[in-house]
Amino acid sequence: MIRSIAIEHVRGIRNQTFQLDIIPNKPSLLVAPNGFGKSSLATAFSALKANRLDLPKEQFHLGDESLAPKLTLTIKQGGQTFSLIADRNSNAIAGCFDVHVIASRLRAKATKHNMGKFTTATASLEISELVLVQKIPVKARHAYDVTAMRARFGSAGKAFRNLENVLATPGLADGLAGLCGLMDKMEGVRIRNDLGHMTALLQAQSGTADDIRAWASSALGPRLELIDAIRGLANLLTLAASPGQTRIDALLSGLQVALLYLEDKKAFKEACKYFAYVNEKESFEDIIHAFGATWKKVRPVERKGSLVVPFPPAMHISNGQRDSLCFAAELRKIERSFSSREVILIIDEVFDYLDDANLVAVQYYITRLIKKAREKKRNVYPMILTHLNPYYFRNFTFADQKIYFLKKSKPQINKDFRALISLRKDLSIEEDVSRHYLHYSPTPVDIKANFKALGLREAWGDSAKFHEHTEAEWTKYIGESDNYDPFAVCCFVRVQIEKIVHDAIQDPGRQSEYLNTNSTRKKLDFAAASGVDIDETLYLLGIIYNEGMHVHDNVDDSSPIVSKLENRTIRHMLIESIKG
Known part of the structure; x- marks a missing residue:
């Protein structure tokens, strides 16, 4: 639980503590009127770097850089309460939380025009491009050769399925990468001896491919199931298997992948990294397509080693489409970047100006992020800054949202x-x-x-x-x-x-x-x-x-x-x- 958030010397906040008691994996709406300081709170979080609080000069309180900014989180965990502090010199928050801030990407732009003896300027609104992937990995494929793999098992090799297309499936890349640790354990003496014995048994077999699979199902299937890496790979590969494939097909395919990994771990991991990127790019394209922005030529492009979404001039895309599209894409980035730390998500100036349809869409993506966090056994703290009172606006429809009023008033109901x-x-x-x-x-x-x-x-x-x-x-x-x-x-x-x-x-x-x-x-x-x-x-x-x-x-x-x-x-x- 995040008991409180304290901010010092950031924008309009001199020194203020917000008592909140925010619990994880539930949308938390932080309500305050315009001008209260919601964006100052968001600014404090967005200024967090790995080792310090790096506040831009123009964001210091009263514009005075001598006033040291500070962000303090009070955490309650397992009956213990402790504080995490970020300031100019250190950032203890980074040890426990990954922090993400999502705000409107609309920016004012001034363009100067030299008219000879004088200069004029015109103002316009532009949308800053969205960087989806900072560094695109090197293009790589799995060094899989079905002929060479089958040859390792003699006549029984015909029973092994061709995995060339399966290994090139982008959706499996993360799962394959996640099983590398288990495949490393296959280098142990016991498993190596067991695999050597099973390989010898396979090499001694003859008959049709179906005959060999039938024999292997009873003779090798139980032994392969006992090897964690092969069992995990079989479960994963089943997701991309052709109709009619049996459990022994999946286990033998898992064996092939494990052997491929052990031959060249570095090449295997690089291929996984590249296909994971391809999967990520496809998911971003699906999100943009879902928001109907393709007719404006809004789509991810690879530029200077990064995957970015450049936007047309603000007048050529609706505000709701722009904000909800960016929001969904950024949540997808966060979902892909889950680490061992908890996640704090600050959402500023996004919800307040969306129409009903786009509001439903972005709430779907928040709900999805929470679900993904739970699947990975992580906690996420979504904090939505708004000036609207959700009790009186039907747009806020989370099933279990929590509401906190930042501006506490002295006048109270009798x-x-x-x-x-x-x-x-x-x-x-x-x-x-x-x-x-x-x-x-x-x-x-x-x-x-x-x-x-x-x-x-x-x-x-x-x-x-x-x-x-x-x-x-x-x-x-x-x-x-x-x-x-x-x-x-x-x-x-x-x-x-x-x-x-x-x-x-x-x-x-x-x-x-x-x-x-x-x-x-x-x-x-x-x-x-x-x-x-x-x-x-x-x-x-x-x-x-x-x-x-x-x-x-x-x-x-x-x-x-x-x-x-x-x-x-x-x-x-x-x-x-x-x-x-």
């Missing part, structure tokens, strides 16, 4: 108000609370007995007392106090807006019908249809005042509401609307 909102649907109070508490009603109601029976604040059973409380919290809010109840403020605003609109309706019958209309928006629509001039601001503010009518168990509901209420423009809108 426990009695939370209890009332939580129990508002209880049949004994539902109708009265909806009509007389959470919406405007010119007549008070007294349901103290019902409140007492439910364990609610008994005095609030008198709706007039409840509205006195919300007005008192509103007074604190407009006085810029830091201890108001944001939910009470939202309730006061909604009730006052409904009252103002109600009073603007001239006909008593229409007023009565207005009071019987459900939901504030429908009330506003009704009033507009009745001839009342409804300011568009009253509709816009629904995003604010309706948010304060819902609570979630074990969740910081106050912080996202307060972040909106503390916005200077929204504060002004609220005050002006209540004034009428």
Whole structure:
């Protein structure tokens, strides 16, 4: 678990600690308003090098290079808590974590034009190219010769399948490379003696290829299964085997591959490395094709020894297509680079501006990365920086996402108000609370007995007392106090807006019908249809005042509401609307 992240002297952050308790292999959404410092957090992680925190000059806090940057992770593991620190001189984080930061690749570019006596400049947006593979390995193939291999086993060699095409299958390269360690063990005396004896038995056989396979299945199959490398190779090669091949075919093929490896280990590994690269290139091409970018000629190209994706000018590719394509490709890079260390993945300025379809696509790739990490018995910590509150945006659809609000607010929901909102649907109070508490009603109601029976604040059973409380919290809010109840403020605003609109309706019958209309928006629509001039601001503010009518168990509901209420423009809108 990552208990906390502390940052010093990076961009807009002077010294701040984020208490998080982030658990592995679950998407973690770190929510904060724009301007809070999310990108500063991402910058601190992206500045990590193998042996130090190397912050670019323009990213120092206040532009002052004398202020030493520092990143500290507090980790809880096996009941122990310890800190990992990265600064100008060292990086202890690198010993435990591989860190990857994904952000938008859109960059501003200025182009100068020499006009003789003067110079002009034009601005444009460009997309920095994406380096998929930094160094392309040397092209190599397996030095496999089926004729020579069969000759080693005399007449029985005809029973061995030709593996030339199988060994050139890019999808097997990683698996073959992963079995090199087991094949090294075949050089031990016991296994060498066992292989020598089995080879002699094979050389003594005669008959058709099927006859020899039938004999080998019972005479050699169990012995080959006991050799870990051959059993592992047989399992792997079965994935690329032609239909109709039996287990003894797979085991004899495993024997061929093992012998090929032991003849020239270096050449075998170089071939695996090259075919792994071919597989990697094909996977990147599949990703790009999946995002439909081929018509823009967006595709991986080999240039100066690297595999890169150059992009067309920003105006020629959609923002969603660009960001989701880059995102998927970078996750694929991370997936291919899993090491013995855990993985921290910081995602900045990607999720907030995607449409629904692309958002589903990138969530798929995050889910896939987590799955791949688990398969390799690794932990990955995906941290998604966003200004959107996922509770109110259907786009965030991870099955088990965790949400952390970086900006903790002092104003908090009153426990009695939370209890009332939580129990508002209880049949004994539902109708009265909806009509007389959470919406405007010119007549008070007294349901103290019902409140007492439910364990609610008994005095609030008198709706007039409840509205006195919300007005008192509103007074604190407009006085810029830091201890108001944001939910009470939202309730006061909604009730006052409904009252103002109600009073603007001239006909008593229409007023009565207005009071019987459900939901504030429908009330506003009704009033507009009745001839009342409804300011568009009253509709816009629904995003604010309706948010304060819902609570979630074990969740910081106050912080996202307060972040909106503390916005200077929204504060002004609220005050002006209540004034009428």
